[in-house]
Amino acid sequence: MASGIIAEKLTKYYGHEKVAALDSLSFEVQPGEVYGYLGANGAGKSTTIRLLLNFLQPSSGTAQIAGLDIVKDSVEVKKRVGYLAGDVALYQKTTGRELLNYLATLQGGVDGTYRKTLEKRFEAEVDKPINTLSKGNRQKIGILQALMHQPNVLILDEPTSGLDPLMQEAFYDSIREASDRGTAVLMSSHNLDETQRVCDRIGIIKHGKLIREQLVSDISSLGVSTFSVTFRKHSAVDDIKKEKSLKLLEQTDSNAVKLQPTGDIAPMLAALSKYEIVAMKSQQGDLENEFLEFYGDDK
Amino acid sequence: MIAILLWELRQRKIAVLFWTLGSVLLSVVIMGLYPSIRDQAHQFNQVINQLPEGLRGLKTGGAGSVDVGDPVEFMNAQIFYATLPILWIILSITRGSSVLGKDEQNHTLELLLARPISRTHLLASKALSLFAEFIVVGGVTLIAIIAVAPAFDLHIGAGKLAMATLYTVLFSLSFGLIAFALTAATSLARRVASVAAVFLSFGSYIIASMSGLTHWLQNPAKLAPFHYFEPTKIMHGEAVTGLNIYLISVFVFALAVAWLGFRRRDIS
Numbered sequence: 367m368a369s370g371i372i373a374e375k376l377t378k379y380y381g382h383e384k385v386a387a388l389d390s391l392s393f394e395v396q397p398g399e400v401y402g403y404l405g406a407n408g409a410g411k412s413t414t415i416r417l418l419l420n421f422l423q424p425s426s427g428t429a430q431i432a433g434l435d436i437v438k439d440s441v442e443v444k445k446r447v448g449y450l451a452g453d454v455a456l457y458q459k460t461t462g463r464e465l466l467n468y469l470a471t472l473q474g475g476v477d478g479t480y481r482k483t484l485e486k487r488f489e490a491e492v493d494k495p496i497n498t499l500s501k502g503n504r505q506k507i508g509i510l511q512a513l514m515h516q517p518n519v520l521i522l523d524e525p526t527s528g529l530d531p532l533m534q535e536a537f538y539d540s541i542r543e544a545s546d547r548g549t550a551v552l553m554s555s556h557n558l559d560e561t562q563r564v565c566d567r568i569g570i571i572k573h574g575k576l577i578r579e580q581l582v583s584d585i586s587s588l589g590v591s592t593f594s595v596t597f598r599k600h601s602a603v604d605d606i607k608k609e610k611s612l613k614l615l616e617q618t619d620s621n622a623v624k625l626q627p628t629g630d631i632a633p634m635l636a637a638l639s640k641y642e643i644v645a646m647k648s649q650q651g652d653l654e655n656e657f658l659e660f661y662g663d664d665k
Numbered sequence: 666m667i668a669i670l671l672w673e674l675r676q677r678k679i680a681v682l683f684w685t686l687g688s689v690l691l692s693v694v695i696m697g698l699y700p701s702i703r704d705q706a707h708q709f710n711q712v713i714n715q716l717p718e719g720l721r722g723l724k725t726g727g728a729g730s731v732d733v734g735d736p737v738e739f740m741n742a743q744i745f746y747a748t749l750p751i752l753w754i755i756l757s758i759t760r761g762s763s764v765l766g767k768d769e770q771n772h773t774l775e776l777l778l779a780r781p782i783s784r785t786h787l788l789a790s791k792a793l794s795l796f797a798e799f800i801v802v803g804g805v806t807l808i809a810i811i812a813v814a815p816a817f818d819l820h821i822g823a824g825k826l827a828m829a830t831l832y833t834v835l836f837s838l839s840f841g842l843i844a845f846a847l848t849a850a851t852s853l854a855r856r857v858a859s860v861a862a863v864f865l866s867f868g869s870y871i872i873a874s875m876s877g878l879t880h881w882l883q884n885p886a887k888l889a890p891f892h893y894f895e896p897t898k899i900m901h902g903e904a905v906t907g908l909n910i911y912l913i914s915v916f917v918f919a920l921a922v923a924w925l926g927f928r929r930r931d932i933s
Contacts, residue, residue, distance in 0.1 A: 380931075419779060421932040441781045449779040455772035459676065471668045472780040511776070 370519055370550025371395040371418065375427035378413050378574075387413045389574040390427065395550045397518070400541060402565030402582070403554040410574040411554040412452065415523055418552075419449055432518050445475070448515065452523035452554070454508030462492035462499070462507040469511050481514045487536050501528035513540055520544060520551045526560060538564055591631075592649045596622040598642040609637040666790045669777075673764070673794035674801075681801055684756050688749065688806040695743045696810070699736070699817045706734025736819045737900045744810075745829045745896035750837055751870075753802070757841030758862040760798060764791045765927075766848035766855035774932060784928045788849060792920065795841060803834035825900045832905070835912050836894050840866040842919035850926020866890070890915075 371394065378388040388410045395401040405411045416422045418429055420440040429436045432446040457465055470476040485492055490506045491499060499507070505528045512520065520541075526534045541551060541564055555561045561568060562582055570578040592615060597603065600621045607614055611633035616624040621644075627634040638646075674681070702709055710732055732738050765788070768774040777787055807830040811823045840862045847858035869889030876886035886892045893907035 416932075419775075421775060421778060423929055423931060441783050444779060444781040447779070449775075451772065451775055455775065457676070457773055457776075468668065468672050469776065469780065472777070472782060474781065 369394075369430070369433055370397045370399065371401075371429065371431050371521075371552055373414070373418070373427070373429040376414070376417060376424055376429050377426045378417060378422060379425045386425070386574050388417065391571075391574070391576050392427075393569055393576055393579065395519075395552050397548045397550050398545050399567060400545050400551040400553060400565045402561035402568040403552055403571065404556075404558070404561060404568055405554075405571035409571045411571060412523060413574075414571070415449075415521055415552070415554065418521060419444075419447070445473075446518040448512035448517035448520045448522075450508050450512040450520075450522045450525050453527065454505060456496050456504060456507060458497040459495060461495055462490060462510075465496065465507065466492065466510060466514065470514060473515050476515045480516060481510070484510050484513055484540070487540070488533060502530060502533065505529055506533065509537060509540075513544070516544070516547070516549075518549055520549055520553075522551065522553045524555060525553060526555075526557065534560070592624055592626050593634075594618065594622065594624050594645075594647045594649070595638065595643060596645040598644050602641040606637070606641065609634075611637045666786060666793065669782075669787065669790035670794050670797060673791070674797060677798060681798055684752075685802045685805045688752060688802055689809040691748055691752065692744055692806055692810050693813050695748060696740075696813055696817045696819055698743075699739055699819055702739065703734045703818065706732065709733045736814075736821050737825075737897055740819065740821060740826075740829070740900065741897040745833050745900075746894070749806070749830075749833050750894070753799070753833065753837035754840050754866045756802065757795075757799070757837045757839075758844045758859050758866065759841075760795055761841030761844035761862065762848050762855040762858040764795050764845060766858065769848070769933060770855060778932065785924060788924055788927050792842075792845065792923070795845065796838070799834050799838055803830055806830065821900060825902065828902075829896045829899045832894075832899050832908065833896065836890070836908070839890065839912060839915040839919075842915060842923075846919040846923040846926075849923035850930070 373394075374392050376388060376391040377386055379386050391410070391414060393401075403411055403414070413422065417424055418431065418436055420436050420443070423437070431443045434443045434446075436443055460468075466481070470481070484490075488506045488509060490510055491503050492507070492510075494503075496504060496507065505526075509525065512522065526537055529537060538560075541553075545551060553561070553565065562585070565582050567579065567581050568585075569576050596619070598621070603617060603621060603623055606612065606623070606625070611628055612625045613628050614623055614625050618624055625634075713733065733742060765774070768777065778784070807827055810826055810830065814821060814826065843865060844858045844862035847861060848855060869891045872882055872889040873886050873891035873894075876882040876889075876892070890911055893905070893911050895905055895908065898905050
């Protein structure tokens, strides 16, 4: 099967701006892989997605989807891509069914049986005018139009926005199903729990540059743990600030802190043993820590 | 292309119905006035021909004098030079600026561009839907005019009325195409494109009509599209070379600009 997504030094300047909205971005999403694309607002996530779909023209660099150039072969690329925009915009005066019929005609290759399966799975209200639907129900129509032609590549911007937990589960099932079929999935999200749960790998973008890529499985095994410690004496909180083997992240109470080892855990534990501790709880490193490690300074 | 065309027409069916009804009713009501006007043509002509040339020109397109008792001059002054072009230019500019611009403004353009259709295909389909809307509105209005005109003693001939209606449709569409080209090629806001097209159309209407009154306007008027729009000549079967050149130039230029701009520009 053809490859998923390959971006090579993709760069975008808007108008006459001197700072690139996207700066020499290179990454790959393999067939069958779910790639979580993370970043703060304005970091360049939407620009990347809109470049891949040829809504924007790259200033330099190239990208391929399913082995085809995103600019030269844009029409062929879109036969193979399912796209869901963040805060999807739909024609308001039609019903979901009319809209899906229209988009299916333009898309071609939509299996009616599979479409019905999706409609059932998402309990989509396809016979009501779209302007009468809630945000969540509109999002379902958006998801259906992205998935109904069983594309080789899925590009999804905040896909579960507005969905209730049950429908989020239905969406995760659909993504797993697509991934098992060999679909490459690029998914931007602000929901870090969701990303950690669904994605195989993440990329973090900041100021238009990809600053980190990592397997999600590595984040939980290698990620730095944090410790919540409650001391008997309030004075201990001031005293541990002088310890070099640990870093104070947050004072959660007059006698309680959240901290992290600066190196190995053993020296930190040795330092803590000098104080009278009432309670201590460790937390496994997670994607939120990983994300905040890069974005913490911007808060 | 057919799918997009049908979708657009379905989305616009109520609006098209009202524009068609409005055009038909207005034309029929105005034609219904003809017998009484003809019977008092002498007095009407005296009143109209005594008006300042500028005011008279707003009705006649700058003609020196007018005989409202003549069916052709009546249809020119009351329907083909004033009422229908004004009505249809409003429709044309509104649609021209929104047929693509509204999709871009509402972000539904992304839904379409995410499908395997080229931008050229999308642009052509949208332009075609603009033409199709006018075929419906203009076609039904023409049928009504041809059917009703003899009942009010307006014996002009179906062929001549058809040519006058066709040219009125094409002339009105030319301003819509300018608004279409501006929104397609530049992502200019719909409102800005509309204002530009309105300024061009109604500005040229005023300039062409007033050129008989103000000497210094006679040369600038040659740049105004309305200067070349002469329904009387069309109904008399005379050649309207200036109008043909204007229409061909605008259609070719506007569609070329729309295509060249839209095929590679960033979608906002």
